[in-house]
Amino acid sequence: MHRREFLKAGAGALAVAALAPHALAGAETSPATAPAKRLLKKGIMWGTVGVNGSVLDKMKAIKEAGFDGVEMMSHMDADEVLRARDATGLAIPSVCGRDHWSKPLSHPDPKVRAEGLESLKQALRDAKRYGASSVLLVPATVSKEVTYDEAYQRSQAEISKAIPLARELGVSISIENVWNHFLLSPLEAARYVDEFKSPSVGWHFDAGNILNFGWPEQWIRILGPRIKMFHVKEFSRKKRDNEGLWKGFEVKLLEGDVNWPAVMKALDDIGYRGWAITEQGGGDRPEGLKDLADRLGKILAS
Amino acid sequence: MKRNLKKGIWYASVPGDTIMEKFRAAKAAGFDGVEPPSHLAQEEIPRARDATGLAVASVTCGGYSRELSHPDAPRRAAAVESLRQGLRDAKCYGAASVLVVAGGVTEQVTYAEAYTRVQQEVRKVVPLAEELGVKLAFENVWNHFLLSPLEAARFVDEFKSPAVRWQFDVGNAVYQGWPEQWIRILGRRIQALHIKEFSRKKRDNEGLWKGFAVEFLEGDNDWPSVMKAVDETGYEGWATVEPAWRPPGVDPVARLSQISEKLDRILAS
Numbered sequence: 001m002h003r004r005e006f007l008k009a010g011a012g013a014l015a016v017a018a019l020a021p022h023a024l025a026g027a028e029t030s031p032a033t034a035p036a037k038r039l040l041k042k043g044i045m046w047g048t049v050g051v052n053g054s055v056l057d058k059m060k061a062i063k064e065a066g067f068d069g070v071e072m073m074s075h076m077d078a079d080e081v082l083r084a085r086d087a088t089g090l091a092i093p094s095v096c097g098r099d100h101w102s103k104p105l106s107h108p109d110p111k112v113r114a115e116g117l118e119s120l121k122q123a124l125r126d127a128k129r130y131g132a133s134s135v136l137l138v139p140a141t142v143s144k145e146v147t148y149d150e151a152y153q154r155s156q157a158e159i160s161k162a163i164p165l166a167r168e169l170g171v172s173i174s175i176e177n178v179w180n181h182f183l184l185s186p187l188e189a190a191r192y193v194d195e196f197k198s199p200s201v202g203w204h205f206d207a208g209n210i211l212n213f214g215w216p217e218q219w220i221r222i223l224g225p226r227i228k229m230f231h232v233k234e235f236s237r238k239k240r241d242n243e244g245l246w247k248g249f250e251v252k253l254l255e256g257d258v259n260w261p262a263v264m265k266a267l268d269d270i271g272y273r274g275w276a277i278t279e280q281g282g283g284d285r286p287e288g289l290k291d292l293a294d295r296l297g298k299i300l301a302s
Numbered sequence: 303m304k305r306n307l308k309k310g311i312w313y314a315s316v317p318g319d320t321i322m323e324k325f326r327a328a329k330a331a332g333f334d335g336v337e338p339p340s341h342l343a344q345e346e347i348p349r350a351r352d353a354t355g356l357a358v359a360s361v362t363c364g365g366y367s368r369e370l371s372h373p374d375a376p377r378r379a380a381a382v383e384s385l386r387q388g389l390r391d392a393k394c395y396g397a398a399s400v401l402v403v404a405g406g407v408t409e410q411v412t413y414a415e416a417y418t419r420v421q422q423e424v425r426k427v428v429p430l431a432e433e434l435g436v437k438l439a440f441e442n443v444w445n446h447f448l449l450s451p452l453e454a455a456r457f458v459d460e461f462k463s464p465a466v467r468w469q470f471d472v473g474n475a476v477y478q479g480w481p482e483q484w485i486r487i488l489g490r491r492i493q494a495l496h497i498k499e500f501s502r503k504k505r506d507n508e509g510l511w512k513g514f515a516v517e518f519l520e521g522d523n524d525w526p527s528v529m530k531a532v533d534e535t536g537y538e539g540w541a542t543v544e545p546a547w548r549p550p551g552v553d554p555v556a557r558l559s560q561i562s563e564k565l566d567r568i569l570a571s
Protein backbone atom coordinates (compact mmCIF):
# COMPACT_ATOMS: atom_id res chain seq x y z
CA MET A 1 0.00 0.00 0.00
CA HIS A 2 1.17 3.49 -0.76
CA ARG A 3 2.15 5.29 2.42
CA ARG A 4 -0.31 8.12 1.93
CA GLU A 5 -3.13 5.67 1.22
CA PHE A 6 -2.20 3.80 4.34
CA LEU A 7 -2.19 6.91 6.49
CA LYS A 8 -5.64 7.76 5.20
CA ALA A 9 -6.86 4.25 5.80
CA GLY A 10 -5.04 4.19 9.13
CA ALA A 11 -6.71 7.35 10.36
CA GLY A 12 -10.08 5.89 9.43
CA ALA A 13 -9.22 2.64 11.11
CA LEU A 14 -8.23 4.50 14.25
CA ALA A 15 -11.56 6.31 14.34
CA VAL A 16 -13.29 2.98 14.07
CA ALA A 17 -10.96 1.51 16.65
CA ALA A 18 -11.92 4.14 19.16
CA LEU A 19 -15.40 2.68 19.10
CA ALA A 20 -14.59 -0.95 18.53
CA PRO A 21 -10.96 -1.99 19.20
CA HIS A 22 -11.58 -5.49 17.88
CA ALA A 23 -12.20 -4.00 14.45
CA LEU A 24 -8.42 -4.01 13.97
CA ALA A 25 -7.90 -7.60 14.99
CA GLY A 26 -6.33 -9.54 12.20
CA ALA A 27 -5.73 -6.43 10.14
CA GLU A 28 -2.49 -6.54 8.20
CA THR A 29 -1.55 -3.04 9.25
CA SER A 30 -0.93 -1.74 12.73
CA PRO A 31 -2.82 1.23 14.20
CA ALA A 32 -1.93 4.67 12.86
CA THR A 33 -0.04 5.51 16.02
CA ALA A 34 2.63 2.93 15.13
CA PRO A 35 4.93 3.38 12.11
CA ALA A 36 3.43 2.26 8.83
CA LYS A 37 4.50 -1.26 7.97
CA ARG A 38 6.48 -1.19 4.80
CA LEU A 39 6.36 -3.91 2.24
CA LEU A 40 10.11 -4.08 1.97
CA LYS A 41 12.16 -7.21 2.27
CA LYS A 42 15.59 -7.45 3.83
CA GLY A 43 18.47 -8.43 1.62
CA ILE A 44 22.24 -8.43 1.72
CA MET A 45 24.82 -8.19 -1.01
CA TRP A 46 26.78 -11.42 -1.48
CA GLY A 47 30.15 -9.72 -1.72
CA THR A 48 29.75 -8.29 1.77
CA VAL A 49 29.18 -11.69 3.37
CA GLY A 50 32.58 -12.68 4.71
CA VAL A 51 31.76 -15.69 6.88
CA ASN A 52 33.74 -18.80 6.02
CA GLY A 53 32.37 -21.81 4.26
CA SER A 54 30.48 -22.94 1.19
CA VAL A 55 27.69 -21.09 -0.56
CA LEU A 56 25.28 -23.09 1.56
CA ASP A 57 27.12 -22.23 4.79
CA LYS A 58 27.00 -18.54 3.93
CA MET A 59 23.36 -18.65 2.98
CA LYS A 60 22.54 -20.38 6.26
CA ALA A 61 24.35 -17.62 8.16
CA ILE A 62 22.45 -14.99 6.16
CA LYS A 63 19.15 -16.68 6.90
CA GLU A 64 19.94 -17.05 10.59
CA ALA A 65 20.87 -13.38 10.82
CA GLY A 66 17.35 -12.49 9.76
CA PHE A 67 17.60 -11.62 6.10
CA ASP A 68 14.95 -12.59 3.58
CA GLY A 69 17.22 -12.72 0.58
CA VAL A 70 20.63 -12.22 -0.95
CA GLU A 71 21.92 -10.35 -3.97
CA MET A 72 24.20 -12.84 -5.73
CA MET A 73 27.13 -12.23 -8.00
CA SER A 74 26.88 -13.29 -11.62
CA HIS A 75 29.01 -16.13 -12.98
CA MET A 76 28.75 -18.35 -9.91
CA ASP A 77 28.03 -22.08 -9.96
CA ALA A 78 24.30 -21.69 -10.58
CA ASP A 79 23.40 -25.21 -9.48
CA GLU A 80 25.14 -24.73 -6.15
CA VAL A 81 23.46 -21.36 -5.68
CA LEU A 82 20.02 -22.78 -6.43
CA ARG A 83 20.54 -25.73 -4.05
CA ALA A 84 21.58 -23.36 -1.26
CA ARG A 85 18.70 -21.00 -2.03
CA ASP A 86 16.17 -23.81 -1.83
CA ALA A 87 17.75 -25.36 1.25
CA THR A 88 17.61 -22.09 3.18
CA GLY A 89 14.43 -20.59 1.78
CA LEU A 90 16.19 -17.36 0.98
CA ALA A 91 15.15 -15.41 -2.10
CA ILE A 92 17.50 -13.98 -4.72
CA PRO A 93 16.05 -10.63 -5.77
CA SER A 94 19.01 -9.29 -7.72
CA VAL A 95 22.25 -10.30 -9.39
CA CYS A 96 25.32 -8.08 -9.42
CA GLY A 97 27.48 -8.16 -12.53
CA ARG A 98 30.96 -9.56 -12.05
CA ASP A 99 32.87 -7.68 -14.73
CA HIS A 100 31.47 -4.15 -15.00
CA TRP A 101 34.48 -2.60 -13.25
CA SER A 102 37.16 -4.64 -15.01
CA LYS A 103 35.49 -4.70 -18.45
CA PRO A 104 33.40 -1.54 -18.47
CA LEU A 105 30.97 -0.87 -21.29
CA SER A 106 32.75 2.48 -21.70
CA HIS A 107 36.16 0.95 -22.40
CA PRO A 108 38.04 2.46 -25.37
CA ASP A 109 38.67 -1.01 -26.83
CA PRO A 110 35.56 -2.39 -28.56
CA LYS A 111 36.72 -5.95 -27.77
CA VAL A 112 36.65 -5.22 -24.04
CA ARG A 113 33.23 -3.62 -24.40
CA ALA A 114 32.01 -6.75 -26.20
CA GLU A 115 33.27 -8.88 -23.31
CA GLY A 116 31.54 -6.59 -20.84
CA LEU A 117 28.33 -6.91 -22.83
CA GLU A 118 28.59 -10.71 -22.90
CA SER A 119 29.11 -10.65 -19.13
CA LEU A 120 26.00 -8.51 -18.67
CA LYS A 121 24.03 -11.01 -20.74
CA GLN A 122 25.27 -13.84 -18.55
CA ALA A 123 24.21 -11.88 -15.47
CA LEU A 124 20.72 -11.55 -16.98
CA ARG A 125 20.59 -15.31 -17.60
CA ASP A 126 21.81 -16.01 -14.06
CA ALA A 127 19.12 -13.69 -12.72
CA LYS A 128 16.45 -15.52 -14.69
CA ARG A 129 17.58 -18.88 -13.28
CA TYR A 130 17.58 -17.54 -9.72
CA GLY A 131 14.19 -15.88 -10.03
CA ALA A 132 15.80 -12.46 -9.62
CA SER A 133 13.98 -9.53 -11.20
CA SER A 134 16.98 -7.29 -11.72
CA VAL A 135 20.66 -7.12 -12.56
CA LEU A 136 22.89 -4.53 -10.95
CA LEU A 137 24.99 -2.81 -13.59
CA VAL A 138 27.75 -0.22 -13.25
CA PRO A 139 27.23 1.26 -16.71
CA ALA A 140 30.55 2.98 -17.30
CA THR A 141 33.55 4.56 -15.68
CA VAL A 142 34.74 8.05 -16.47
CA SER A 143 38.49 8.32 -16.04
CA LYS A 144 41.35 10.42 -17.29
CA GLU A 145 41.32 8.25 -20.42
CA VAL A 146 37.56 7.91 -20.89
CA THR A 147 35.69 11.19 -21.08
CA TYR A 148 32.23 11.80 -19.69
CA ASP A 149 30.65 12.07 -23.13
CA GLU A 150 32.42 8.96 -24.40
CA ALA A 151 31.21 7.04 -21.36
CA TYR A 152 27.67 8.24 -22.01
CA GLN A 153 27.58 7.28 -25.67
CA ARG A 154 29.46 3.99 -25.45
CA SER A 155 27.55 2.65 -22.47
CA GLN A 156 24.18 3.50 -23.99
CA ALA A 157 25.18 1.78 -27.22
CA GLU A 158 26.28 -1.39 -25.41
CA ILE A 159 23.38 -1.58 -22.97
CA SER A 160 20.95 -1.21 -25.88
CA LYS A 161 22.32 -4.45 -27.29
CA ALA A 162 21.33 -6.31 -24.11
CA ILE A 163 17.78 -4.95 -23.96
CA PRO A 164 16.21 -7.60 -26.23
CA LEU A 165 17.54 -10.35 -23.97
CA ALA A 166 16.45 -8.51 -20.83
CA ARG A 167 12.98 -8.12 -22.29
CA GLU A 168 12.82 -11.77 -23.32
CA LEU A 169 13.90 -12.93 -19.85
CA GLY A 170 11.79 -10.39 -17.99
CA VAL A 171 14.79 -9.16 -16.00
CA SER A 172 15.60 -5.46 -15.53
CA ILE A 173 18.96 -3.94 -16.24
CA SER A 174 19.31 -1.67 -13.22
CA ILE A 175 21.97 0.99 -13.29
CA GLU A 176 23.60 1.75 -10.00
CA ASN A 177 24.93 5.10 -8.86
CA VAL A 178 28.47 4.36 -7.75
CA TRP A 179 31.68 6.35 -7.50
CA ASN A 180 32.46 6.09 -11.20
CA HIS A 181 32.48 9.87 -11.85
CA PHE A 182 29.51 9.39 -14.14
CA LEU A 183 25.82 10.36 -14.02
CA LEU A 184 26.49 12.73 -11.15
CA SER A 185 23.21 14.58 -11.54
CA PRO A 186 19.89 12.93 -10.69
CA LEU A 187 18.22 14.75 -13.59
CA GLU A 188 20.82 13.40 -15.96
CA ALA A 189 20.49 9.91 -14.47
CA ALA A 190 16.75 9.94 -15.13
CA ARG A 191 17.31 11.18 -18.67
CA TYR A 192 19.94 8.50 -19.28
CA VAL A 193 17.46 5.79 -18.34
CA ASP A 194 14.59 7.33 -20.31
CA GLU A 195 16.65 7.57 -23.47
CA PHE A 196 16.59 3.76 -23.73
CA LYS A 197 12.81 3.98 -24.16
CA SER A 198 12.53 0.56 -22.59
CA PRO A 199 10.90 -0.64 -19.39
CA SER A 200 13.73 -3.16 -19.16
CA VAL A 201 16.16 -0.45 -18.05
CA GLY A 202 15.83 1.00 -14.56
CA TRP A 203 17.87 2.11 -11.59
CA HIS A 204 19.53 0.36 -8.68
CA PHE A 205 19.63 3.14 -6.14
CA ASP A 206 22.40 3.27 -3.55
CA ALA A 207 21.71 5.72 -0.74
CA GLY A 208 25.19 5.93 0.76
CA ASN A 209 26.97 6.56 -2.51
CA ILE A 210 25.05 9.82 -2.97
CA LEU A 211 26.01 11.61 0.23
CA ASN A 212 29.36 12.82 -0.98
CA PHE A 213 27.70 15.28 -3.33
CA GLY A 214 23.95 15.15 -2.83
CA TRP A 215 20.91 14.00 -0.91
CA PRO A 216 19.49 10.50 -1.49
CA GLU A 217 15.90 11.51 -0.76
CA GLN A 218 16.10 14.00 -3.66
CA TRP A 219 17.43 11.32 -6.02
CA ILE A 220 14.67 8.91 -5.01
CA ARG A 221 11.92 11.41 -5.83
CA ILE A 222 13.53 12.36 -9.14
CA LEU A 223 14.18 8.77 -10.22
CA GLY A 224 10.78 7.67 -8.91
CA PRO A 225 9.42 4.52 -10.58
CA ARG A 226 12.70 3.96 -12.40
CA ILE A 227 14.03 2.55 -9.11
CA LYS A 228 13.94 -1.26 -9.27
CA MET A 229 16.30 -2.03 -6.40
CA PHE A 230 17.58 -0.26 -3.33
CA HIS A 231 20.98 -0.50 -1.67
CA VAL A 232 21.27 0.44 1.97
CA LYS A 233 24.66 1.94 2.73
CA GLU A 234 25.89 4.52 5.23
CA PHE A 235 28.21 7.48 4.76
CA SER A 236 29.67 10.07 7.10
CA ARG A 237 30.35 13.53 5.73
CA LYS A 238 32.19 14.30 8.96
CA LYS A 239 34.67 11.47 8.46
CA ARG A 240 35.07 12.45 4.82
CA ASP A 241 35.88 16.02 5.83
CA ASN A 242 38.14 15.22 8.77
CA GLU A 243 39.84 12.00 7.75
CA GLY A 244 39.67 11.70 3.98
CA LEU A 245 37.20 11.09 1.18
CA TRP A 246 36.94 7.29 1.36
CA LYS A 247 36.88 7.24 5.15
CA GLY A 248 33.31 8.46 4.82
CA PHE A 249 32.24 4.87 4.19
CA GLU A 250 33.82 3.57 7.39
CA VAL A 251 30.77 4.02 9.53
CA LYS A 252 28.01 1.69 10.67
CA LEU A 253 24.44 1.90 9.48
CA LEU A 254 22.52 4.57 11.40
CA GLU A 255 25.74 6.22 12.61
CA GLY A 256 26.48 8.35 9.55
CA ASP A 257 24.77 11.20 7.72
CA VAL A 258 22.10 9.42 5.70
CA ASN A 259 18.78 10.82 6.85
CA TRP A 260 17.03 7.44 6.91
CA PRO A 261 13.56 8.70 7.87
CA ALA A 262 13.72 11.12 4.92
CA VAL A 263 14.97 8.35 2.62
CA MET A 264 12.22 5.97 3.73
CA LYS A 265 9.58 8.66 3.33
CA ALA A 266 10.79 9.33 -0.20
CA LEU A 267 10.60 5.60 -0.99
CA ASP A 268 7.07 5.55 0.40
CA ASP A 269 6.16 8.57 -1.70
CA ILE A 270 7.29 6.95 -4.93
CA GLY A 271 5.49 3.73 -4.00
CA TYR A 272 8.63 1.64 -3.87
CA ARG A 273 8.02 -1.94 -2.81
CA GLY A 274 10.61 -4.58 -2.95
CA TRP A 275 14.02 -5.10 -1.54
CA ALA A 276 16.30 -3.14 0.73
CA ILE A 277 19.74 -4.70 0.32
CA THR A 278 22.64 -3.82 2.56
CA GLU A 279 26.03 -3.17 1.01
CA GLN A 280 28.01 -2.54 4.10
CA GLY A 281 31.04 -3.80 5.99
CA GLY A 282 30.73 -5.95 9.09
CA GLY A 283 29.33 -9.08 7.51
CA ASP A 284 32.42 -11.21 8.05
CA ARG A 285 31.07 -12.94 11.17
CA PRO A 286 27.63 -14.28 12.16
CA GLU A 287 27.18 -11.63 14.86
CA GLY A 288 28.16 -8.97 12.32
CA LEU A 289 25.47 -10.24 9.96
CA LYS A 290 22.95 -10.16 12.79
CA ASP A 291 23.92 -6.60 13.61
CA LEU A 292 23.47 -5.60 9.96
CA ALA A 293 20.04 -7.22 9.82
CA ASP A 294 19.01 -5.51 13.06
CA ARG A 295 20.18 -2.12 11.88
CA LEU A 296 18.43 -2.66 8.55
CA GLY A 297 15.27 -3.48 10.45
CA LYS A 298 15.52 -0.19 12.32
CA ILE A 299 16.07 1.70 9.08
CA LEU A 300 13.03 0.13 7.48
CA ALA A 301 10.97 1.11 10.52
CA SER A 302 12.24 4.70 10.57
CA MET B 303 52.81 28.80 -29.96
CA LYS B 304 52.29 31.80 -27.76
CA ARG B 305 48.92 31.73 -26.06
CA ASN B 306 46.79 34.81 -26.16
CA LEU B 307 45.81 34.67 -22.51
CA LYS B 308 45.80 37.45 -19.98
CA LYS B 309 46.81 37.12 -16.37
CA GLY B 310 44.15 37.99 -13.87
CA ILE B 311 43.99 37.89 -10.09
CA TRP B 312 41.03 37.51 -7.80
CA TYR B 313 40.52 40.80 -5.99
CA ALA B 314 40.03 39.40 -2.48
CA SER B 315 43.44 37.73 -2.55
CA VAL B 316 45.30 40.95 -3.32
CA PRO B 317 46.83 42.75 -0.32
CA GLY B 318 45.97 46.42 0.20
CA ASP B 319 43.50 48.53 2.17
CA THR B 320 42.06 50.48 -0.70
CA ILE B 321 41.00 49.68 -4.24
CA MET B 322 43.92 51.73 -5.54
CA GLU B 323 46.40 49.87 -3.32
CA LYS B 324 45.11 46.54 -4.50
CA PHE B 325 45.35 47.49 -8.16
CA ARG B 326 48.90 48.78 -7.63
CA ALA B 327 49.90 45.56 -5.86
CA ALA B 328 48.43 43.46 -8.68
CA LYS B 329 50.26 45.54 -11.25
CA ALA B 330 53.55 45.30 -9.37
CA ALA B 331 53.21 41.51 -9.18
CA GLY B 332 52.88 41.29 -12.95
CA PHE B 333 49.18 40.77 -13.53
CA ASP B 334 47.24 42.22 -16.45
CA GLY B 335 43.98 42.57 -14.63
CA VAL B 336 41.90 42.19 -11.49
CA GLU B 337 38.61 40.41 -10.92
CA PRO B 338 36.66 42.47 -8.39
CA PRO B 339 33.33 41.66 -6.79
CA SER B 340 30.16 43.54 -7.66
CA HIS B 341 28.81 46.27 -5.41
CA LEU B 342 32.10 48.11 -4.82
CA ALA B 343 32.29 51.91 -5.03
CA GLN B 344 31.66 52.02 -8.75
CA GLU B 345 33.62 55.22 -9.52
CA GLU B 346 36.82 54.06 -7.81
CA ILE B 347 37.47 51.01 -9.95
CA PRO B 348 37.90 52.83 -13.29
CA ARG B 349 40.20 55.30 -11.53
CA ALA B 350 42.42 52.54 -10.15
CA ARG B 351 42.23 50.73 -13.46
CA ASP B 352 43.35 53.76 -15.45
CA ALA B 353 46.02 54.80 -12.94
CA THR B 354 47.65 51.38 -13.11
CA GLY B 355 46.90 50.45 -16.70
CA LEU B 356 45.31 47.22 -15.57
CA ALA B 357 42.06 45.86 -16.96
CA VAL B 358 39.06 44.43 -15.15
CA ALA B 359 38.90 40.76 -16.06
CA SER B 360 35.35 40.10 -14.93
CA VAL B 361 33.08 40.97 -12.03
CA THR B 362 32.14 38.32 -9.49
CA CYS B 363 28.64 38.07 -8.17
CA GLY B 364 29.12 34.80 -6.35
CA GLY B 365 27.68 35.40 -2.89
CA TYR B 366 24.55 37.09 -4.17
CA SER B 367 23.87 34.62 -6.94
CA ARG B 368 23.98 31.67 -4.57
CA GLU B 369 20.50 32.76 -3.54
CA LEU B 370 19.08 32.34 -7.05
CA SER B 371 17.67 28.98 -5.94
CA HIS B 372 16.46 30.12 -2.52
CA PRO B 373 13.00 28.85 -1.53
CA ASP B 374 11.84 32.39 -0.69
CA ALA B 375 10.86 34.45 -3.72
CA PRO B 376 12.01 37.77 -2.18
CA ARG B 377 15.49 36.34 -1.63
CA ARG B 378 15.60 35.20 -5.24
CA ALA B 379 14.43 38.63 -6.35
CA ALA B 380 17.25 40.23 -4.37
CA ALA B 381 19.72 37.90 -6.09
CA VAL B 382 18.34 38.93 -9.48
CA GLU B 383 18.68 42.60 -8.55
CA SER B 384 22.28 41.95 -7.50
CA LEU B 385 23.00 40.36 -10.85
CA ARG B 386 21.70 43.49 -12.55
CA GLN B 387 24.07 45.52 -10.39
CA GLY B 388 26.89 43.15 -11.31
CA LEU B 389 26.13 43.63 -15.00
CA ARG B 390 26.12 47.43 -14.64
CA ASP B 391 29.37 47.31 -12.66
CA ALA B 392 30.94 45.18 -15.38
CA LYS B 393 29.77 47.57 -18.09
CA CYS B 394 31.18 50.52 -16.16
CA TYR B 395 34.56 48.77 -15.70
CA GLY B 396 34.81 47.52 -19.26
CA ALA B 397 34.64 43.90 -18.05
CA ALA B 398 33.24 41.38 -20.49
CA SER B 399 31.41 39.15 -18.01
CA VAL B 400 29.91 38.60 -14.60
CA LEU B 401 30.65 35.46 -12.61
CA VAL B 402 27.38 33.82 -11.57
CA VAL B 403 26.95 30.92 -9.16
CA ALA B 404 23.96 28.90 -10.29
CA GLY B 405 22.34 28.88 -6.86
CA GLY B 406 22.90 25.60 -5.14
CA VAL B 407 21.42 22.29 -4.09
CA THR B 408 20.99 21.79 -0.36
CA GLU B 409 19.03 19.49 1.89
CA GLN B 410 16.17 21.97 1.55
CA VAL B 411 16.56 22.87 -2.13
CA THR B 412 16.38 19.88 -4.43
CA TYR B 413 18.37 19.44 -7.58
CA ALA B 414 15.23 19.75 -9.69
CA GLU B 415 14.13 22.91 -7.87
CA ALA B 416 17.55 24.50 -8.28
CA TYR B 417 17.51 23.76 -12.00
CA THR B 418 14.11 25.31 -12.55
CA ARG B 419 14.50 28.30 -10.26
CA VAL B 420 17.96 29.37 -11.42
CA GLN B 421 16.95 29.24 -15.07
CA GLN B 422 13.76 31.12 -14.34
CA GLU B 423 15.52 33.86 -12.35
CA VAL B 424 18.53 34.30 -14.61
CA ARG B 425 16.26 34.59 -17.66
CA LYS B 426 15.03 37.85 -16.13
CA VAL B 427 18.46 39.46 -16.46
CA VAL B 428 19.36 38.11 -19.90
CA PRO B 429 17.78 41.12 -21.68
CA LEU B 430 19.92 43.52 -19.65
CA ALA B 431 23.04 41.43 -20.28
CA GLU B 432 22.32 41.47 -24.00
CA GLU B 433 21.64 45.19 -23.96
CA LEU B 434 24.87 45.99 -22.09
CA GLY B 435 26.94 43.49 -24.05
CA VAL B 436 28.11 41.81 -20.85
CA LYS B 437 28.03 38.02 -20.50
CA LEU B 438 26.58 36.06 -17.61
CA ALA B 439 29.07 33.30 -16.88
CA PHE B 440 28.07 30.42 -14.61
CA GLU B 441 30.91 29.01 -12.59
CA ASN B 442 31.34 25.41 -11.51
CA VAL B 443 31.68 25.63 -7.75
CA TRP B 444 31.03 23.23 -4.90
CA ASN B 445 27.30 23.94 -4.79
CA HIS B 446 26.20 20.31 -5.43
CA PHE B 447 24.67 21.43 -8.71
CA LEU B 448 25.47 20.97 -12.40
CA LEU B 449 27.84 18.19 -11.51
CA SER B 450 27.96 16.76 -15.01
CA PRO B 451 29.73 18.62 -17.82
CA LEU B 452 27.06 17.44 -20.28
CA GLU B 453 24.36 18.84 -18.06
CA ALA B 454 26.29 22.09 -17.59
CA ALA B 455 26.47 22.55 -21.37
CA ARG B 456 22.78 21.79 -21.73
CA PHE B 457 21.93 24.21 -18.92
CA VAL B 458 23.72 27.03 -20.75
CA ASP B 459 22.25 26.14 -24.14
CA GLU B 460 18.71 26.13 -22.84
CA PHE B 461 18.92 29.91 -22.37
CA LYS B 462 19.25 30.24 -26.15
CA SER B 463 21.21 33.44 -25.65
CA PRO B 464 24.80 34.26 -26.55
CA ALA B 465 24.87 36.31 -23.34
CA VAL B 466 24.86 33.16 -21.19
CA ARG B 467 28.15 31.33 -20.95
CA TRP B 468 30.49 29.57 -18.50
CA GLN B 469 33.33 30.59 -16.23
CA PHE B 470 35.36 27.44 -15.85
CA ASP B 471 37.20 26.84 -12.59
CA VAL B 472 39.90 24.26 -13.17
CA GLY B 473 40.55 23.33 -9.55
CA ASN B 474 36.89 22.95 -8.61
CA ALA B 475 36.43 20.29 -11.29
CA VAL B 476 39.16 17.92 -10.10
CA TYR B 477 37.14 16.62 -7.18
CA GLN B 478 34.61 14.81 -9.39
CA GLY B 479 36.23 14.78 -12.77
CA TRP B 480 38.90 15.90 -15.19
CA PRO B 481 39.08 19.60 -16.11
CA GLU B 482 40.36 18.93 -19.62
CA GLN B 483 37.18 16.93 -20.31
CA TRP B 484 34.99 19.76 -19.05
CA ILE B 485 36.88 22.25 -21.20
CA ARG B 486 36.37 20.22 -24.37
CA ILE B 487 32.69 19.60 -23.62
CA LEU B 488 31.94 23.21 -22.70
CA GLY B 489 34.09 24.42 -25.58
CA ARG B 490 33.03 27.79 -26.94
CA ARG B 491 30.70 28.31 -24.00
CA ILE B 492 33.75 29.15 -21.87
CA GLN B 493 33.89 32.87 -21.24
CA ALA B 494 36.54 33.02 -18.53
CA LEU B 495 38.95 30.72 -16.72
CA HIS B 496 39.69 30.41 -13.04
CA ILE B 497 43.06 28.92 -12.22
CA LYS B 498 43.07 26.91 -9.02
CA GLU B 499 44.95 23.85 -7.76
CA PHE B 500 43.60 20.70 -6.12
CA SER B 501 45.16 17.57 -4.65
CA ARG B 502 43.25 14.31 -4.79
CA LYS B 503 45.86 12.82 -2.49
CA LYS B 504 45.20 15.39 0.23
CA ARG B 505 41.46 14.99 -0.29
CA ASP B 506 41.81 11.23 0.23
CA ASN B 507 44.29 11.27 3.09
CA GLU B 508 43.44 14.40 5.05
CA GLY B 509 39.85 15.33 4.28
CA LEU B 510 37.76 16.64 1.44
CA TRP B 511 38.48 20.35 1.77
CA LYS B 512 42.19 19.81 2.40
CA GLY B 513 42.39 19.05 -1.31
CA PHE B 514 42.63 22.81 -1.88
CA ALA B 515 45.53 23.26 0.54
CA VAL B 516 48.21 22.66 -2.04
CA GLU B 517 50.67 24.79 -3.98
CA PHE B 518 50.06 25.52 -7.66
CA LEU B 519 51.66 22.87 -9.88
CA GLU B 520 51.97 20.48 -6.95
CA GLY B 521 48.42 19.14 -6.99
CA ASP B 522 46.63 16.84 -9.42
CA ASN B 523 45.83 19.21 -12.23
CA ASP B 524 47.46 17.97 -15.39
CA TRP B 525 48.22 21.51 -16.56
CA PRO B 526 49.68 20.56 -19.95
CA SER B 527 46.45 18.64 -20.71
CA VAL B 528 44.35 21.51 -19.42
CA MET B 529 46.20 24.05 -21.55
CA LYS B 530 46.04 21.80 -24.60
CA ALA B 531 42.27 21.56 -24.18
CA VAL B 532 42.09 25.35 -23.79
CA ASP B 533 44.04 25.74 -27.04
CA GLU B 534 41.72 23.36 -28.86
CA THR B 535 38.62 25.30 -27.90
CA GLY B 536 40.21 28.44 -29.34
CA TYR B 537 39.83 30.19 -26.01
CA GLU B 538 41.50 33.57 -25.77
CA GLY B 539 40.92 35.69 -22.73
CA TRP B 540 41.50 35.77 -19.04
CA ALA B 541 43.21 33.20 -16.90
CA THR B 542 42.40 34.51 -13.47
CA VAL B 543 43.94 33.01 -10.38
CA GLU B 544 41.57 32.32 -7.52
CA PRO B 545 43.91 31.20 -4.74
CA ALA B 546 42.11 28.83 -2.40
CA TRP B 547 45.03 28.57 -0.03
CA ARG B 548 48.09 30.46 1.12
CA PRO B 549 51.15 28.78 2.55
CA PRO B 550 51.50 29.71 6.21
CA GLY B 551 53.94 32.42 7.15
CA VAL B 552 54.32 33.93 3.70
CA ASP B 553 54.03 37.68 3.30
CA PRO B 554 50.94 38.50 1.19
CA VAL B 555 52.85 40.81 -1.13
CA ALA B 556 55.58 38.26 -1.71
CA ARG B 557 52.92 35.62 -2.18
CA LEU B 558 51.27 37.65 -4.93
CA SER B 559 54.52 37.65 -6.91
CA GLN B 560 54.90 33.92 -6.33
CA ILE B 561 51.41 33.33 -7.67
CA SER B 562 52.16 35.46 -10.72
CA GLU B 563 55.23 33.32 -11.45
CA LYS B 564 53.26 30.11 -10.95
CA LEU B 565 50.64 31.38 -13.35
CA ASP B 566 53.33 32.10 -15.94
CA ARG B 567 54.49 28.51 -15.68
CA ILE B 568 50.94 27.15 -15.88
CA LEU B 569 50.16 29.21 -18.96
CA ALA B 570 53.40 28.10 -20.62
CA SER B 571 52.78 24.41 -19.91
